[in-house]
Amino acid sequence: EVQLVESGGGLIQPGGSLRLSCAASGFAVSTNYMSWVRQAPGKGLEWVSIIYSGGNTYYADSVKGRFTISRDNSKNTLYLQMNSLRAEDTAVYYCARASSYVSGTSNWGQGTLVTVSS
Amino acid sequence: DIQMTQSPSTLSASVGDRVTITCRASQSISSWLAWYQQKPGEVPKLLIYKASSLESGVPSRFSGSGSGTEFTLTISSLQPDDFATYYCQQYNSYSWTFGQGTKVEIK
DSSP states (O other): OOEEEEEOOEEEOTTOOEEEEEEEESSOGGGSEEEEEEEOTTSOEEEEEEEOTTSOEEEOTTTTTTEEEEEETTTTEEEEEEOSOOGGGOEEEEEEEESSSSSOOOEEOOOEEEEEOO | OOOEEEEOSEEEEOTTOOEEEEEEESSOOTTOEEEEEEOTTSOOEEEEETTTEEOTTOOTTEEEEEETTEEEEEESSOOGGGOSEEEEEEOSSSSOOBOOOEEEEEO
16 A cells, blocks of 8 residues: 655744654655645645656746755655745645556645744 | 646535546656545545546546646545545656645535
8 A cells, every 4th residue: 555654843933944844654754746736725736846766856946946855765765955035935734646647647645734933 | 856746726516516637747757646535624535546447446427537748536426525635646766746736615
């Protein structure tokens, strides 16, 4: 069974850093397209970043230069390093999986809440 | 970045209605479009991928069509379980952007 479990969220001051983790089971992160998607309270979905199975990484303009996506294949875990956090980064962050480029994002974690506030 | 615009933003409909939601891309995305359903307090659920392919387990009353810049999600006969917010997402470019969402409400 495919499972995605996020952790690492919390309350952080503006300008601070946080690292989110997503522990995967039932499949290998190294052979899938792994994304981070966020949702601010009461708002819509916003795509944040993706790491392709080949290792290429891409980012939304809103986080480029501040966030870094990575994976640890030995731990089967996806990460999102978030630096220079702003109030507008406050959201639930979801880890999500697409088994191929064609297939759409079929599996989602339950999300972890990041609150950026002084 | 490619911008995705959904219409309408809110839709009021009754059980049994045929419902259509439109998603327009700011440039051609071929057929690289997915549709998701999200209910309050739940994670998004994939309905359609590659514009018109039905995800396994999704009821056949859901269908998707379109290519290039204009796409539609159709629910042939709205059921009580379908009242939710629907999002399109393009994955043609290196930035997999979502539309702003369409909330389907009970009329």
